[in-house]
Amino acid sequence: MPTHAPALRDAEYAPGSVGDIFRLIRSDRATSRSALARHTGLSPSTVGIRVDALQRLGLVAEDGEQESRGGRRAKRLHVSREAGWVAAIDFGANHLDIAVADLDGRFLVQTAHPAVEEQEPGAVVALMWQRVVEASAAASVEMSGLRGIAVSLPAPIEYPTGRVVFPSFMPSWHNVSLPSLFADFTDAPVLVENDANLIALAETAPAGRDHLLAVVLGMRIGSGIVTEGRLQRGFNGAAGEISHTSAGGEPAISCVCGLDDCLESVASGGAIAAKLAAAGYDVSSVSDVIRLGRTADPVVVAALREAGTRIGTVLASVVNFFNPQRVVLGGTMSASAPLVAAIRAELFNRCLPIAAHDLDVSAADDPASAGLRGAVKLALEEALAPARIDELARIEAQTTQTAQPA
Ligand SMILES: [Zn+2]
Incomplete structure (x- = not known):
């Protein structure tokens, strides 16, 4: 049995609860008491009770009010920096x-x-x-x-x-x-x-409706899928495991999946490193592959291009399948210019015009x-899942009640 409760982040919570109010403040969707009342339809006094609870929990702070000619400006609510x-x-x-x-x-x-x-x-x-x-x-x-x-x-x-x-x-x-x-x-x-x-999560805009595919190019190859701004894990968490798709070509390393030509065994950073080591190059890690790629050695560049072509072929199928707006490349090998160029060329060459139209293939912001x-x-x-905050508020309210003299 896992020691910890299952993930709460997708759990149900009551709209307008303390946790929901905190969610709205945290996401900058409503950052004053009046905006919260407008956004939730709750009365100002109910909003006040919720905000007070968040302040007692130390989660929310309120900036001092400012006077102006037009009257008082609303105090701004924000997540407290001392909250943890x-x-x-x-x-x-x-x-x-x-x-x-x-x-x-x-x-x-x-x-x-x-x-x-x-x-x-x-x-x-x-x-x-x-x-x-x-x-x-x-x-x-x-x-x-x-x-x-x-x-x-x-x-x-x-x-x-x-x-x-x-x-x-x-x-x-x-x-x-x-x-x-x-x-x-x-x-x-x-x-x-x-x-x-x-x-994929890092590259998704807050409260956005992004459709993106994040591809990690490292010792292995993996991908993460975001549709409508939400990470898609699939039924068991295996969504995006493109690494073990049959890609053709000669395997350079063996893989746990059992296929002898999966993407990981023919085109991952580990596979390219093994291929170059077998050809007599001094390579022990993917960083060595990147370094060699920069020397423009024709054998190294050819190995990177071939791997990029195979990766691009698999990615074209994925892009056709779910039509992302962006393909974000991350991982150590995303710093290899010949590899990335070959991936882009093959991807655009193979995917449908409607899927390629306006498709952005680029490195993650600060991949490291x-x-x-x-x-x-x-x-x-x-x-900070609303259900967890609601639970903290319930415990706090009970403790306060017990502490009151009868
Ligand atoms: Zn495999």
């Missing part, structure tokens, strides 16, 4: 990155650490936790203010349990539940999400932090 913080962890074959952010999503500290030698999940989680504690100290925030953690992993993640399912990177992590392992260190909710899904930005968003969605 969330942590984001981006873990991959070659990195362990941490971010600490306030409840408005502003990064307070971001740290980068080299690849982790350790393989055993419990030991890796202990190391992740240690890095979060160090980052919180650097951000000068109290550990008691931690409200949630989101972890990005380059693996299929079962939804909503957060269980890792047959990861090609670190196969021994199959079935591992990171939230249960984190329970040794914290009571805060811990979410685990696929790296591509988090980049995209995973962390998505993880911060996810941690905030869970930690």
Whole structure:
């Protein structure tokens, strides 16, 4: 059994509840008492009761009123900077990155650490936790203010349990539940999400209606799908697992999926690195592949172009299938110009004119932090889910009542 309750972020909540009012303030949709009353249809006194509850919980602050010739300007409600913080962890074959952010999503500290030698999940989680504690100290925030953690992993993640399912990177992590392992260190909710899904989330405009496909090009290849502004995980969390689509060509590495020509085994960063190593190049990581790609060596460029063509072929099918407005490229290999050029050329060459019309294929904003930005968003969605805030308000109200003399 998972130690933590299933994700609350999609849970039902009552419109006009304390949690719903907080959602409206947090998303900037209504940031004054009068705007909240207009937006919800609640009476000003009811809005006042809800806002007071949020202030007692320390979640919301109200800027001082300003006098002007036209009369009083409304006080502005905003998420309190002292209300706590969330942590984001981006873990991959070659990195362990941490971010600490306030409840408005502003990064307070971001740290980068080299690849982790350790393989055993419990030991890796202990190391992740240690890095979060160090980052919180650097951000000068109290550990008691931690409200949630989101972890990005380059693996299929079962939804909503957060269980890792047959990861090609670190196969021994199959079935591992990171939230249960984190329970040794914290009571805060811990979410685990696929790296591509988090980049998709990072690139989605707040309250937007985006249709986008985020593709992670790293040791493996993954994708995350957003339609109508919402991340689509599919029935079990496997939506977007394009890595194991049959792509043709000679495999350079073997893959856990059982296909001998899946995209991962013929065109991933790991596959290109293996191909070049077999050809006698000094390559041990995807960063080496990027470095070699910049030397314009014809063998290296040909390997990158061939991989890009195969990736572009698969992406063209996906683009035809759901007609995104944007294809966002992230991951270490998205810095390879020959690879990205070949992906774009093949994608536009193969997809339908109606799907290609106005299609934007571009790198993620600041690809190095995209995973962390998505993880911060996810941690905030869970930690500040209206249902969770409603629960906090209920507990606070009961405590206050009990404390009143009869
Ligand atoms: Zn595969």
